[in-house]
Amino acid sequence: MINLTVNDRPVSVPEGSTILEAARKLKIRIPTLCHFKLDCFHVEHRSGSCRICVVEVEGRPNLAPACCTPVAEGMKVHTNTLRAINARRTILDLLLSDHPKDCLVCPKNLHCRLQSLAQEMGLHQVLYKGEQSTYNKDLSSRAIARDLDKCIMCRRCETACNTIQTVGVFSGVNRGFDAVVAPAEFRPLAETQCVFCGQCVQACPVGALSEISYKYDVWRALDDSSRTVVVQTAPAVRVAIGEEFGLPPGSISTGKLVAALKLLGFDKVFDTDFAADLTIMEETTELIERIKNGRNLPILTSCCPGWVKFLEHQFPELIYMPSSAKSPQQMFGAIAKTWYADRIGVKPEKMTVVSIMPCLSKKYEASRDEFTRDGVPDVDIVLSTRELADMIREAGIDFAALEEAPYDAPLGESTGAAVIFGASGGVLEAALRTAADWLTGTSLESVDFEAVRGLEGIKEAVVKIGDLELKAAVCSGLGNARKLLEKIKRGEAQYHAIEIMACPGGCLNGGGQPYHRGDSSVLERRMEALYRADRELPRRKSHENPDIQLLYREFLQEPGSHIAHELLHTHYFKRKRW
């Protein structure tokens, strides 16, 4: 242990700790901006680039950045001397001198660390008037907006994209005043290997990275009486949206979410969980088939569009591996605009399918050409959890006080197997529940496969189903996926099934979720809530969903049937890595 004093108070911390960590142990706040840490994924970004955390250290001539200065025995640190405070104010002043002051209309308004710093530090005027960056906004993609005028060069997005996800879209480009974070050649994001996971949007402390918003398209659709507007809500949304309205993290807001959507005027409020159960039916059928034939193993899950695009760019030689099953979002759209539209006598072109997703990549997925039939997209508009929260506020709905409402039938019925899709390991666990029943021809009592749960990046499990020892792995975070796929390519690892989610921890930590601001406990509570929701549901196996059974009886015949293939399965494309 290293002993030091911070503001004359003694503290002991392990060797290698930073001044910031020592101060936090004493509950002394030092402002930070570029520093970013997510304990649950062992991620720390301390570029030391913003210098807002500078403190005085006795005997050291210059100020020390607290976030990346290691402690030393006998060190005497002062965090709030006039010199340190003046330096911070100057740094903040200089940062603001080249930052647009359009906070009122900024997508990160009230979620911006630079804004909250200015408020915390009591800055009421900007001293320096200098040159201003003027870049064009990058609105090329369907998912992520880049406004480089707001970039403060903290490079947190680079850590998210390059280190955590190993997608490698961003780099610091140019130098001096012209320095900015951008893709190679300043390419628009839509022309890069970006997978739109949105982890950079979560990491960006300012408005330089945000989502492309489709709120007004939804308002217009709701206002158009000639259209039937149905909405689906992804599993991870229900355990996060409450945070936007002051409910504690980990609240299960399913009923309030449904009530809010009904108040907003959606004709029918359905659940992506229904389609998640459907995905399990198709994917498990494929899994069992591949195991029986011993071909094309391992099967990789295909629910996550960020992961799918990553595979297409980075491992094009493995595109035969993922399940051909569409993601729940796309399955929902396909069924809503065929079976359901037919049932209620609405033409598919007169129906608008809106998705509420924890994800930004889902916006991109919905726009992929292969998810359109006769010029009609299966899913028309995708909103993030955050955008829906904005709409609820805009409509003046008091979310926290809402009476719970149930989903509409028949696309609103779901099981516990579906709700855990929102956590890393959930898709695999759901598939195992069904596979175990189907392979053994019995109904297993125990449905909890604990080994595949949790926020670790790579999890492995061997599950005994009858005579079969099913080897499975679960990956979340694309950097972890890369590690595992490299091993598989080298023949060092053999599995039957692998679940991969682009975002660390799975959809609960999606790029479209309420900003977690580096608080791991928020993510842990969302995960616990998903498994709690699973436990509380009467049915916990996808194949026991009565409306799924109805869908097959009335329309799809059986999993893997010709019509199921036509509507619920897809194919993948080789894309350029460089």
Add this chain to the structure above:
Amino acid sequence: MPCSCQGAGKPETDITLRYPDKTAELNAYLDALPLEAHPDRKRGVLIQSLHRAQQIFGYLPAEVQALVARKLEISIAEVYGVISFYSYFTDKPVGRYKINICTGTACFVKGANKILDEFRRQLNIREGESTPDGKFFLGALRCVGACSLAPVVMVNDRVYGNVTAKMVSEILADCAD
């Protein structure tokens, strides 16, 4: 900066396909590098690889950047980031005569800016650009280590010392084709 990724991979525009000999030379160089498994080690040879690539091709177009990135297994964004950081590297074709004005401290104090202005005026280009006929490139360097001769101008490997604005036309006249 205009996007130059369009057309990448097409035979008529992809420089690595248009110049197979040069591409083979660069590939041979990269293949001979002692690459270690650790990603940071691969990064360590990036700058020397870019030096060689620029020597071979004269500049670093997108396809050459992609080739280097692929061989070193690093992202093309990172390669581009390095190229954009160092003024020595360029992703645009450069003139045959590379005129570089030193704007390091000593040369700057002794009037390098006036000389740069005169070159700009006479060539009608800005620094970092080449003349449309492909003859001249105009650039500014930091210290070239010849401060006693300040201000210094380099034309390819030739060094001019104690340069004045009046000498600019003479320097240009020296560059006979």
